[in-house]
Amino acid sequence: MDRSSSNPFSLEETPTSGSEAPLHFLEKALGGLRCFQAFVTAYEGGILEACREPASLADICGKTGAHVGIAGPLCEGLVRTGFLSRDGSGNYQVTVVTRDFFLTDSRFSQKAAIAQMKEFASLFYCLPDILQKGPVVYPRGEQFRERVIPAMAEQSRCGLVQRVAGIVSSLPEFQSARRLLDLGGGHGLYAIALTRKNPDLSAVVFDLPEVTPATREMIRQYGAQERITTQEGDFFHDSLGTGYDILFSSSNPSGKMPALIPKISDALNPGGLYLNKQVIDSPEEDPFADLEWNLWALEGMKKTEKRFRFEGSVRLEEYNRMLGESGFMVRNIVPVDGRSVMTIAQKTGVRGAGRDAS
Incomplete structure (x- = not known):
C-alpha cells in the first residue's frame, strides 16, 4: 500500500538532518541564474x-517590443544591480558602469566575454548528456581565436594590462631591454603596452597559427606594426627562438609546465628576465568550477580535473622551486590582482640558484 496516501507522516516527526530549508542551496543558485539571464536578456534585447x-517604461517597450508586465520588473532588477538608474519621474537611464562596458559602442565592451560566459552556462544545461558522453571537444585554434582570446582581451583592457605594464616597467632592467617575447600572447595587448613604456623595445608575440592573424589585426589597430611582430608556432613542440632580454607569459599553460623551462631558458639572454603571470592556486577549491572546467576539452591538449591545469602542469609554488633548480633566480612574486601573481625570475645559468631571500 502507498504509505504517502494512506499513512501520512506524523506531524511531530522532523528530518533527521535537522534542516528546515532543504532547498536553500538551490534557491540561492536560482537567484544567481535569475540575475544572469535577466542581464543577458536586457543586454541582447536592447533594453540597455x-x-x-x-x-x-512605455518608451522602452515601444523601442524593443517588450511586454510591459515583464519589462517593468526587469528594469527594476537592473536598477537594483546597478546597471540602470531611475529618476523621480520613473524614467530609466544607463549608469556609468553600463556606458563603460555594456552598450554597442562602449570603449570597454565586454561582448566577447559575455558570449563566453553564455557558452559555459549552456554547457551546464547539457550536463545530463555530457555526463554520459564526456566533454564537448573544441578545435584548439578556433576556441582560442574565436572565444578565449577576444574575451581575455576585453577583460584585460579594463585595468589589468595597465597594472601589469606598470609592474614590469618599474623593474630596473626594463629600460635597457631591447627584445621581448610575449609567449602565448594571443591578443598582443601586453606587448603593445610594454613597447609603449620603452621606446627602444621591440617585441614578438608567439602563438598558434590560427591565432596570430587576430594578433596582427590588434597590433595594426594600435599602430604598433614597426616594433611588434608575430611568430607562429606551438610552444609544446616548436622552438621559441633566442636572444630575448624579457620573456613574458600571462595565464597560459606554459607557465606551470616544468617540461618547458629549458625552452624558456634557451630563449633568454644571460641575465634575462622571465615574467610569469599566473592564476593563484587557491586552497579553497570549488568543485563546481572544476566541473565546468571538465565539461569541455581542447583538441590536442589534455587537461587535469582541477581548474586551469593541464597535463604536465604543477602548482605554481612547485614550478617556481623547479625554476630555481634550472638556472633561474626567483627574485620576487608580485600580487597583480585578487586572482593572480607575477613571478619575476632572472636567468643566471647557475643550476640551483634558487630564490632571492631578500
Whole structure:
C-alpha cells in the first residue's frame, strides 16, 4: 500500500538532518541564474540601448517590443544591480558602469566575454548528456581565436594590462631591454603596452597559427606594426627562438609546465628576465568550477580535473622551486590582482640558484 496516501507522516516527526530549508542551496543558485539571464536578456534585447537617455517604461517597450508586465520588473532588477538608474519621474537611464562596458559602442565592451560566459552556462544545461558522453571537444585554434582570446582581451583592457605594464616597467632592467617575447600572447595587448613604456623595445608575440592573424589585426589597430611582430608556432613542440632580454607569459599553460623551462631558458639572454603571470592556486577549491572546467576539452591538449591545469602542469609554488633548480633566480612574486601573481625570475645559468631571500 502507498504509505504517502494512506499513512501520512506524523506531524511531530522532523528530518533527521535537522534542516528546515532543504532547498536553500538551490534557491540561492536560482537567484544567481535569475540575475544572469535577466542581464543577458536586457543586454541582447536592447533594453540597455533603449535607456541611453532617460526613457519611460512605455518608451522602452515601444523601442524593443517588450511586454510591459515583464519589462517593468526587469528594469527594476537592473536598477537594483546597478546597471540602470531611475529618476523621480520613473524614467530609466544607463549608469556609468553600463556606458563603460555594456552598450554597442562602449570603449570597454565586454561582448566577447559575455558570449563566453553564455557558452559555459549552456554547457551546464547539457550536463545530463555530457555526463554520459564526456566533454564537448573544441578545435584548439578556433576556441582560442574565436572565444578565449577576444574575451581575455576585453577583460584585460579594463585595468589589468595597465597594472601589469606598470609592474614590469618599474623593474630596473626594463629600460635597457631591447627584445621581448610575449609567449602565448594571443591578443598582443601586453606587448603593445610594454613597447609603449620603452621606446627602444621591440617585441614578438608567439602563438598558434590560427591565432596570430587576430594578433596582427590588434597590433595594426594600435599602430604598433614597426616594433611588434608575430611568430607562429606551438610552444609544446616548436622552438621559441633566442636572444630575448624579457620573456613574458600571462595565464597560459606554459607557465606551470616544468617540461618547458629549458625552452624558456634557451630563449633568454644571460641575465634575462622571465615574467610569469599566473592564476593563484587557491586552497579553497570549488568543485563546481572544476566541473565546468571538465565539461569541455581542447583538441590536442589534455587537461587535469582541477581548474586551469593541464597535463604536465604543477602548482605554481612547485614550478617556481623547479625554476630555481634550472638556472633561474626567483627574485620576487608580485600580487597583480585578487586572482593572480607575477613571478619575476632572472636567468643566471647557475643550476640551483634558487630564490632571492631578500
